[in-house]
Amino acid sequence: MQPGERRAQILEHAARLFGDRGYHETSISDIVASADVARGTFYLYFANKRRLFEELVDILFLRIRSCIQTVTTDPGDRSPRDQLVDNLVRVFALLCEEKHMLSILFRGAVGLDREADDKLRAFYAEVLGAIENSLTLGRTIGIVRPCDTHIAATVALGAIKEVLQTLLTSPPSRDPEQDIREYANAILDIFTRGVVMDGVSIP
């Protein structure tokens, strides 16, 4: 067995279990039984249950980050909108493939304790910042209308999270890639143009 393989093995099984049952409902016994290693072996690779979980969350954050590309406006680049859609599609695709991870993000890591909450908040703050930057850039180049970019970014983040949330329970699709792209486009469409009929002014 390769060095590091044991570690990966435990991480993988733990991810599935945490995703399926949640943090508190998953015991070390469950994990070592699933990964087929001895109890003691677990503690050779991880300081404790909490750290293992943190590591999974860190890995998840890392992978999500790696999906997100800063939007550019260099001539010859894809349109900003397409770049945003691509970002969304990559994140959605990643999390669709490993729903455990998505579940850990939304169910396992929420409300665990102050520390986990802070970590989660920090991550979302980071994403929020990235969205806000995009919006500011949009304003600079005259695509985005004047608005509270912070709230706008919050709305966008919320929309993305909510759609991901629904993915958790949606049945597997025949052409997931196509679905994802449609979802991403729909979100962006509503977020950019709103839902109001053109030419109608709401008092």
Next chain:
Amino acid sequence: MQPGERRAQILEHAARLFGDRGYHETSISDIVASADVARGTFYLYFANKRRLFEELVDILFLRIRSCIQTVTTDPGDRSPRDQLVDNLVRVFALLCEEKHMLSILFRGAVGLDREADDKLRAFYAEVLGAIENSLTLGRTIGIVRPCDTHIAATVALGAIKEVLQTLLTSPPSRDPEQDIREYANAILDIFTRGVVMDGVSIP
């Protein structure tokens, strides 16, 4: 001591503790110590920890529901938009006043177990349905442009949840009522008109 007061007392303290620390981090010992009642007294009023928690969630859902009024378009009524803003303001105000409850909603009840998840999902589905109905109504009266109302409703729900989420950590404001109204308006503004500059068309 009034009849029912003990019950209320326990519910109140439990709400704060669950809100602050989460379900698993709060023991019966914590609750009875905080409420200053004997261990056995707790079980006089609640079958077990789980039921107490469920009751808190039920109360919360009830209160939120009571904030939401179906949007009407009768002549003489406030504009649909104002009615929506009012709904938002009422919900925000309610949850701002009792942040524990908000915290229970977002941190305590998430990922607790299958049953709690289902309850939560059902509640959100209900809210989603209400939003979708509003959008359909909007389409009927020609205010809402053709779009996937389900995704649009999802985006709206996500936006609301995300804003509420940020409320949890935002410091207490000097004029909360005013803040809330601004938040509600900003969300509705972005959701209805989008963030794109008027006249600009995104490819």
Next chain:
Amino acid sequence: MQPGERRAQILEHAARLFGDRGYHETSISDIVASADVARGTFYLYFANKRRLFEELVDILFLRIRSCIQTVTTDPGDRSPRDQLVDNLVRVFALLCEEKHMLSILFRGAVGLDREADDKLRAFYAEVLGAIENSLTLGRTIGIVRPCDTHIAATVALGAIKEVLQTLLTSPPSRDPEQDIREYANAILDIFTRGVVMDGVSIP
């Protein structure tokens, strides 16, 4: 309500519950709920659960004792054998009518604690003594052959207890009185004459 009636009411309900479920499986809550009195009222009449139980056992012993008549050999009396049968019949009839009591005797009071065991043992010792006396009398008048009267009495007591034990689970009969008399006769028959064929000598 007559004075003492409350007491009797509680005793009665407790007897049924103890008989049905046993001492440990019956809670004060069960008893007061069944007797339809308040918790506090219970402690007005009985020092504690243990004492209530003891009282029931005492009552039972008293009633059993009252069934047992010392065997006499005065001319004109019924035959000793008939007197013994009558004793048995009376005890059997008493306990058949109130199976709870029988159940308390055999299941509730056994192995409760040292004190209860002692009480039980004392009662059985008393019955054993009575049987032994009868045997001694029998020897005196030449009906009983030389044998270890203590062991003989033990055998008799065991036989009686065992038959009573089976009564606990036997279905209610159409003519219980007749059954009881037959049982009593059968026991006495075997105990007196044994099971060996007349004239056969066992090495």
Next chain:
Amino acid sequence: MQPGERRAQILEHAARLFGDRGYHETSISDIVASADVARGTFYLYFANKRRLFEELVDILFLRIRSCIQTVTTDPGDRSPRDQLVDNLVRVFALLCEEKHMLSILFRGAVGLDREADDKLRAFYAEVLGAIENSLTLGRTIGIVRPCDTHIAATVALGAIKEVLQTLLTSPPSRDPEQDIREYANAILDIFTRGVVMDGVSIP
């Protein structure tokens, strides 16, 4: 420490405690303290208190069964009576040596709950059946006189149980083996020939 030794250690201490104090009066704390193992260790070997107890009862039943040999009448065998005495002597000797076990049988397992009662009843039914079979055999070969073999067996079983019961409190003898043999012979003597003087007929 040998494998399985811990288990045996816990069983042994539990047997003594259950025997001395009874099931309900013995807590897991008592057992682990007596066996000098940690609280958790207990649950490594036994699912719960109830199961531990059941195991003890099962072991006891197994051992008792192994004492009992079916009576044979092959030429050259010991006499049926001697075989019966041998059976009794073996059972008595077994239970004399481990009075805790005997106590568990008579005090601990009685009236515990429906399940335990059924188990107990089943065991006694088995023993009763064996005795009845012996009696039927005796009738076949002409040693046993016509009588209700079921009641006769019940009497025999009751006698045996009662004698065992007294063993529980009897002081340790100088020559227990001899005592046991005498007891067994006395029981059998009374059971077979009865207590009535030869030639005397009871009306």
Next chain:
DNA sequence: AATGAATGAGTCTTCATTCAT
């Protein structure tokens, strides 16, 4: 590196008993 038996602090829950009304 790996094992898994052992640990014990901590959890929820029950229930006999008390006491102010």
Next chain:
DNA sequence: AATGAATGAAGACTCATTCAT
């Protein structure tokens, strides 16, 4: 005499973590 809300000691059981092998 009667009530029933309140008590808190005590019980069974879980599980993350350790450590001798």
